[in-house]
Amino acid sequence: MAKREKEEKKRKEKERIKREKERLKKKEEKNKRPVGRPKKRGPKKKKKKKIVRVLKSPGRHSLPPYTFKIISCRNGVQNKFIGKYRTTEEAYEVFNNLKKSDRNVIFPSSITDAHEIKNSIDEYILIEKTDSKPSVLRNEYGKLVEQTINKQGWIVKDKFRYQREEEFWVYGYNSSNPPTDLVIPETVTYQGTTFNVTGIDEMAFCYYLNGEDWVLSPCTTLTSVTIPNSVTSIKDLAFYDCSSLTSITIPNSVTTIGESAFNYCSSLTSVTIPNSVTSIGGSAFQNCSSLTSVTIGNSVTSIGGAAFYNCSSLTSIDIPNSVTSIGNRAFENCSSLTSIVIPNSVTEIGDWAFQNCSSLTSVSIGNSVTSIGNRAFWGCSSLTSITIPNSVTSIEDYAFYSCSSLTSVTLPNNATISNNAFEGIIITIDSISYAGRDTLVIGNYTLTNIGFITFYLNDTAYNSIDLIGEVVVYACDESKSGDLIIPSTININGNNFNVISIDELAFWGCSNLTSITIPNSVTSIGAYAFYDCSSLSSFTCLAVNPPTLDYDVFYNTPNEKSLIVPCGALDNYINSDWNDDFADRITEEEGYNAVANVNNSAFGSVTVENNCSSATLTATANACYGFLNWNDGNTDNPRIVTLSSDSVFTANFGEMVVNNNITATICQGQTYTENGFNVSEAGVYTQSLQSVNGCDSVVTLNLNVNPVYNTDLFASICEGEVYNENGFNVNEAGVYSRTLQAVNGCDSVVNLTLSVNPIFNTNLSAFICEGETYSENGFNVSEAGTYTQSLQSVFGCDSIVTLTLNVNPVFNTPLTATICEGSVYTENGFNVSEAGTYTQSLQSVNGCDSIVTLTLNVTPSYHTNLTATICEGSELNISGFNVSEAGVYTQSFTAVNGCDSIVTLTVTALPVYNTNLTLTICEGTSMNFCGFNVSEAGVYTQTHTAVNGCDSIVTLTVTELPTIHTDLTLTICEGTSLNFSGFNVSEAGVYTQTLTSVNGCDSIVTLTVSVNPTFDTTINATINPGETYAEFGFNESEAGTYVQNLQTEAGCDSTITLVLSVNSSLLDVEQTEITFYPNPTNSEITFSQAIEKVEVIDLTGKTILTFTNAKTINIESLPSGAYYLRLTNDEKTIMRKVIKQ
Helix, strand or coil: CCHHHEEEEEEHHHHHHHHHHHHHHHHHHHHHHHCCCCEEEEEEEECCCCCCCCCCCCCCCCCCCCCCEEEEEECEEEEEEEECCCCCHHHHHHHHHHHHCHHHHHHCCCCCCCCHHHHCCCCCEEEECCCCCCEECCCCCCEEEEEECCCCHEECCEEEEEEECCCCEEEECCCCCCCCCEEEEEEEEEEEEEEEEECCCCCCEEEEECCCCCEEEECCCCCCCEEECCCCCCCCCCCCCCCCCCEEECCCCCCCEEECCCCCCCCCCCCCCEECEEEECCCCCCCCCCCCCEEEECCCEEEHHHHHHHCCCEEEECCEEEEEECCCCCCCCCCCCEEEECCCCCCCCCCCCCCCCCCCCCCEEEECCEEEECCCCCCCCCCCCCEEECCCEEECCCCCCCCCCCEEECCCCCECCCCCCCCCEECHHHEEECCCCCCCCECCHHHHHHCCCCCCCCCCCCEECCCCCCEEECCCCCCCCEEECCCCCEEECCCEEEEEEEECCCCCCCCCCCEEEEECCCCCECCCCCCCCCCCCCEEEEECCCECCCCCCCCCCCCEEEECCCCCHHHHHHCHHHHHHHHHHEEECCCCCCCECCCCCCCCEEEEEECCCEEEEEECCCCCCCCCCCCCCCCCCCCEEEECCCEEEEEEEEEEEEHHHEEEEECCCCCCCCCCCCCCCCCEEEEEEECCCCCEEEEEEEEEEEEEEEEEEEEEEEEEEEEEECCCCCCCEEEEEEEECCCCCCEEEEEEEEEECCEEEEEEEEEEEECCCCCCCCCCCCCCCCEEEECCCCCCCEEEEEEEEECCEEEEEEEEEECCCCCCCCCCCCCCCCEEEEEEEECCCCCCCEEEEEEEEEECCEEEEEEEEEEECEEEEEECCCEECEEEEEEEEECCCCEEEEEEEEEEEEEEEEEEEEEEEECCCCCEEECEECCCCCCEEEEECCCCCCEEEEEEEEEECEEEEEEEEEEEEECCEECCCCCCEEEEEEEEEEEEECCCEEEEEEEEEEEEECCEEEEEEEECCCCCCCCCCCCCCCCEEEEEEEEEECEEEEEEEEEEEEECCCHHHHHHCCECCCCECCCCEEEEEEEEEEEEEECCCCCCEEEECCCCCCCCCCCCCCEEEEEECCCEEEEEEEEEE
């Protein structure tokens, strides 16, 4: 933590230095500008975008307690009055006006007074009572649900209610008998018809029907639910806030789980999502705080946003290979989740997907992921390592922010990584894999571009990599003491990097260091590099050319510090910026000499060339002799040595020998007799001879001996056959031998072991049924008798098989039967319904066929056909039929012959006509159109009677064009005026104009104007005779009043007036000699005497603090930087500069 705090402090100081440099640069440029320069213009203002927020799955407490909506219907035309009432008085007025009106409005039974709107409930619905027409329900989320309210449209069964359409949906629960352990049936029978239960509707267990009133009240008694296989969909908010629900059984028929379907089911402990589900909606299991495990089926392709948000007990989850995307916030705040495997099918990890999963220690990312979203793993503080595959092309902002335990990172080769993707992490460069590149570059960027990561190389004090892969000294461990030698290169993962620079503030506060050696690879040293190294008294710089120095490199180091430079480099340092800090304390390393001898003067000689602290040694050998090495084992010749003292070297020479190498090969048992050798075994042999120049000649023989091969063969033949391979021709079992020649020219002996296999005879006996064929063991026969077949044994020899075959007889049985038309005869193995003759094959006791023949007679049934016509949606009772839809209906009776008499009714339904109209109006207007009186967007319906006597329904869809609102902002300087977009303004405020947009509706433009102030500052200063006042752009040496016109950062005028006094005598000078300490300071400043008035002024000339009659002041609250103190005593004023740390 201390290192991180220091890094943050250091980063802020660097930013301050950068700002100070920019300020000084601007000041220099400003002083160079000619008089009358054009006024600087501010940046162009961007037009603000209008932001529209859509709340998809609101929480329980997201709306104000007094917000409600009212819907009413009168005279068949729907009039909608929607209002938001945030005070008791407003609610009371609307409530009483509705009660006094003739509108038939039903309020929840608990509300009898407007005060109860505030005090008793905060979520409710007001709906209009009708007989059978559609009415609109609107819940507290502003969601419209169209439904028929009459009681005949609802079926109450078990512990919940169903909506009756072609299929039944669970639409609410029965408040009079609220469910606990609930098993939803697969079908519901209503008025003799069976309907499938196919879905669980939106907010099904959040509402119950109280008479004709829907009441919002989550089913808190529900502990378990079993859903049948007929259900295919669980819609949005279906089990919202069922806080006692501990288990849910979801069948394989369900394909979708809607948004917030189980949100706030805080007692749910485990969930198995079947293979039939293809998508998990947003917030589906949000806030299921007791959920410990989830099994996801292998058909799910997407996990919606916030699907498992705040599942704080979830410890594990298996994501199947079918999932391609993980939505935003999908697992955010799953603080117990310890590991996650993201399969290869996933291509995108959404924003905040695993944010604050603080127990997550292991993450495996599949090799198809291409992007990791904003804050995807923010705050995963237990994560120790991460491998990001090469498929990833982008890592967004703060993706791994504050993963404080992360020690190992493997990054992809070609990804775009946000500057702050790894912010807040301390990690070693050795723990970052970069695929063996010869410079420390990851993909197309360098490590410094990864953001504010602090890299520590092992336990040393060097970090940060520049754009070409060279190392910069970046920080020092404050516990380091004594002498420090900075290396010229650092090896990281097998690659060497040159240390080329010492960064700004690199050794700030390393007060225990006494000496530093800077390598000759360093070319530059940053500002304040050795700031406050109070014990650092000795520097050694090994570079011949002095590294360039930024400003205040040696700030607050000992005054008597010394500098040692390489031999011959003294003048280079005296003529550089180094001389400003070290002056006459720069010394040059002494030169050293090398002396060289030979081990034998008859063998050769040595020459030495000394150069300051190095020497070049050259050894020359005489005839028949050669240079071997130096006395320290080095074999370089010539050799350049670096000297740290006077040194003696000895060159070792030896006799030259001519070496001849011979390689030869013989067969095992032969003898090599050439070149004076007489040997028969493999090996290396040496002969010493004399060359023509009289020097030794050594002959070395490398002798190879090829072996003689022995091969053993094993073979078998059938009795009576001959073996004639590999040069053999034999027909009896035994061991035989032949001598051949191998490919290496030596003998190859082949030994054959031959075996002879016998011929077999086998007798078989079998039974078949009459008409069958025996087709085993190579036979194909159907009559009784004895047969012979020649086969092959396992040894490949003949095997003779003799078959004795017996044939058993087949039996036949006749049957006669009679049935009614439409019946089925199912006896004796038959299953037939038409008259005719049928045959059935059974099995007798001997295992053969027993054939049964059936003659079937069919007695006829009677059929009667009826027809009828009804209007679509009405009912008809005729001839025992009760029908309401077009179709063919059937009833069965019993005729005198005992068979069925079938009556068929064909019903034709006359259509109900539907006419659709559209209308567009402006927001806030009303219109009478085709019998409709409308003032808002929506769908309106009227029912008439058509020429066929059935309904004719007219539907009007109204679209409401919006009023366009445009927000503009403008900043002006104090005292100015401006005409902007039709506005003429000179003061701060909000101005509005109403125009007409291209769609003919209102366009309202709002302009917000802010005014930046101008500043006038007066400085009273006193100087001594002969001095010059050179602050704030002034350069004055005489008493008088001077004025500077500047410009603020906002572009407005800033005027500084200088009232300058000049002391007239030494007495006046003495009176202005006021001292103070410390400087720099981080809090208090103490003066040598009490000051009547102390003013603290920033670099723009603005007075920001004032003290009176003070000997000590405190500026701890000010940001770090430079300030001026204006000190006033006895009407005399002086200026002093102070540094705030």
